[in-house]
Amino acid sequence: MSEENLPERHGSEGHEVEPHADPFADPGLPPHEVRRTDIDERAARRAERQVALLFTISMIATIAFIASYVAFDIDKIVFIWPFGHVSILNFALGITLGVALFCIGAGAVHWARTLMSDVEVADERHAIEASDDVRAKVISDFKQGADESAFGRRRLLRTTLIGSMALVPLSGVMLLRDLGPLPEKKLEHTGWDKATPASPIKLVSMNTDEPLKAEDIQVGSLVFAKPQGLAESAETFQESIAMDAVMLVRIAPEDIKDRASGKLGFDGILAYSKICTHVGCPISLYEQQTHHVLCPCHQSTFDLADGARVIFGPAGHPLPQLAIKTDTDGNLIATGDFNAPVGPSYWERA
Known part of the structure; x- marks a missing residue:
C-alpha cells in the first residue's frame, strides 16, 4: 500500500498523529535534579553521620553475634512471639548476623544516594579490545568516581565502613567451631x-x-x-x-x-x-x-x-x-x- 493510500490516523480527541513518528525514539537523559546534600554541607554532614551510624550498628551486631555464639547453649529453647518455641542460639545468630549484613548494605545504599555523585553519563559502545585512549579514559573515570564518592575525604565514613567490613567475616570464622570439638591431643x-x-x-x-x-x-x-x-x-x-x-x-x-x-x-x-x-x-x-x-x-x-x-x-x-x-x-x-x-x-x- 502506497503512502498516498494510507488511512489517516487520529488521536483520542481527533487530532492527527504524525505518520512517521518513531514510537521507540531515545527520550534522552532526564534533567539532573540537584540534591540537598549537593548544596547544603550541613545536610551532607548529617547524611554522613547516618551512614556511619549504620556501619557502627553493623559492627556492634557482629560483636553480638560472636557473644551469642559463646554465651547461648544450642539446646536452650525459648518462646519468642510470633516465632513460637525456638533455639535461643539460632535465633540470636540469625538476628545479629542479619542486622550486621543489612546495615552494611543500607549504609552503602544511603551513601550512594546522598553523597556520591548521581550525575548520569552516557557513553558510546566500543570494541571489546580497548584502545590506549579508552584505557586512559577508564582510569580517569575511576579516579573521578573515587573522588566523587568522597571515600578519601570523609574519614568517618571510611573508618566505619572498613571496621564493619573487617568484623563481618568473623561471623563465618566463629561458625567453623561447629565443625566439631577441637581435637587437642x-x-x-x-x-x-x-x-x-x-x-x-x-x-x-x-x-x-x-x-x-x-x-x-x-x-x-x-x-x-x-x-x-x-x-x-x-x-x-x-x-x-x-x-x-x-x-x-x-x-x-x-x-x-x-x-x-x-x-x-x-x-x-x-x-x-x-x-x-x-x-x-x-x-x-x-x-x-x-x-x-x-x-x-x-x-x-x-x-x-x-x-x-x-x-x-x-x-x-x-x-x-x-x-x-x-x-x-x-x-x-x-x-x-x-x-x-x-x-x-x-x-x-x-
Whole structure:
C-alpha cells in the first residue's frame, strides 16, 4: 500500500498523529535534579553521620553475634512471639548476623544516594579490545568516581565502613567451631595409652574376645586384636575401635629387616595399627611370602618385615607399631601406646 493510500490516523480527541513518528525514539537523559546534600554541607554532614551510624550498628551486631555464639547453649529453647518455641542460639545468630549484613548494605545504599555523585553519563559502545585512549579514559573515570564518592575525604565514613567490613567475616570464622570439638591431643593417643608397665593391657581376639597367647600366633598368619575391656556393646565402641584396632603377624626373626621394629615385638610377633595412614581405611589383605599388607581402598602397600614402611601407594607414613611382650601366663600384653599417631596424616604430624 502506497503512502498516498494510507488511512489517516487520529488521536483520542481527533487530532492527527504524525505518520512517521518513531514510537521507540531515545527520550534522552532526564534533567539532573540537584540534591540537598549537593548544596547544603550541613545536610551532607548529617547524611554522613547516618551512614556511619549504620556501619557502627553493623559492627556492634557482629560483636553480638560472636557473644551469642559463646554465651547461648544450642539446646536452650525459648518462646519468642510470633516465632513460637525456638533455639535461643539460632535465633540470636540469625538476628545479629542479619542486622550486621543489612546495615552494611543500607549504609552503602544511603551513601550512594546522598553523597556520591548521581550525575548520569552516557557513553558510546566500543570494541571489546580497548584502545590506549579508552584505557586512559577508564582510569580517569575511576579516579573521578573515587573522588566523587568522597571515600578519601570523609574519614568517618571510611573508618566505619572498613571496621564493619573487617568484623563481618568473623561471623563465618566463629561458625567453623561447629565443625566439631577441637581435637587437642586426641589424634596423638589411642585406648592403648592407658597401658603402663605397671598396668599393662592384654591383647584380645577381635572375634572371640579371648586373650591372645604368643603360641596362638603362627608364622605366616595375620590376627586382629583389640584392647581387653573394649566391648562391642559400648556406646563409644566404633569410635574407639577406629583408633585401637591392631593386626598381629608372626615373621621368622631372620626375615625381619628393621631391627628397631623387631625389638618392639616378641619372638617375631609384631603388632601394627590396622588403620591405613592414607585416609584411615582398615587394612586386611596380607601376603605371607612377601610380608606385605595391602589397603583395599587405594592400594597403599606396607612391608611389615621392614617397620611397615610404605612401598607403594599414596600413604605418607609407615603403620604405627605397638610394643608388646608376654605376661607370666603367656598372654600378649601392651605396656604403652603406638609409637606414632594412628590414621591419616595431619599438619602437626612430622
